[in-house]
Structure formats: C-alpha cells, structure tokens
Amino acid sequence: MSIRTIVAATDESIQDALKVRVEVFVEEQQISRELEFDGLDEECIHFVSYDGEQPIAAGRLRLIESTGKVQRICVLSSYRGKKIGNEIMYLIHKTAKEKGLDQLVLHAQESAIPFYEKLGYKISSEIFFEAGIPHAEMKLKLN
Structure with missing residues (x-):
C-alpha cells in the first residue's frame, strides 16, 4: 500500500475527491446528492488520498474569516482503520496554519467524535441532526 495525500489542485484530483464522497456519503450512508453537493465546493480547498492511482479518501476545508470549516472527511470502507483519516x-491542519487560520470547526458524525477527540478537537455543542445523522460541533485552536 503506497498511500499519498495531496491538496487537490487540478480538476482531475478534485473529481477524484468528489468520487470518494459519492461512494461514502451518497451510496453508503444514503445522503441525498443534493445535500452532499451543497454548492460550496467551488470555494473550498479539497484534499484527496490515493492508494497508487485509486482515490480512497477525501475532505475539504472552507475558509470563513480566521476560521476553517473542516467538511466531508471520508475514507472508503475497505481503507478504514488504517490511519488514512489522520493523514487527511x-x-x-498544515494547510490551515499556512493560511493563518486561528481555529478549525467541524460537524462530526457521532460515531466519528472519538477520532476527532484524538486529534485534539473539543465538543462545542449538543448533539444535533444533519442529513438524518447525529452530529456534534467540534473545535480545535490552532495556535
């Protein structure tokens, strides 16, 4: 397994990231395509992980003033538990610091809260539902 994670800077790599999101969120989790593709992809920085040429994980970062909103973190089911989410x-985090952001915020699916806690995120809301799935807002100070 030769895993590499990149900032998706080309149309092709962004499309690869979107393919992973469709497989995980639309097909596996049954989230509607309309909810998944919220019209904000154009203003986000995209990230994608590859095993060789195969896209296997993705995520995006939306800049909102001095805060980054981490969104759409996903790993294909056959690659979960292999620390690929950590790489993304x-x-x-590295990109956010380079952009001078003060903090990151995300909406974690309840099942992913322990993953984000290990990365230093703290829960900052009650549980709420997004796309029919329980989530919590979590924050990480970068400095």
Missing part, C-alpha cells in the same frame, strides 16, 4: 486531517 494532518494535511488540512
């Missing part, structure tokens, strides 16, 4: 998050 590491690159998002």
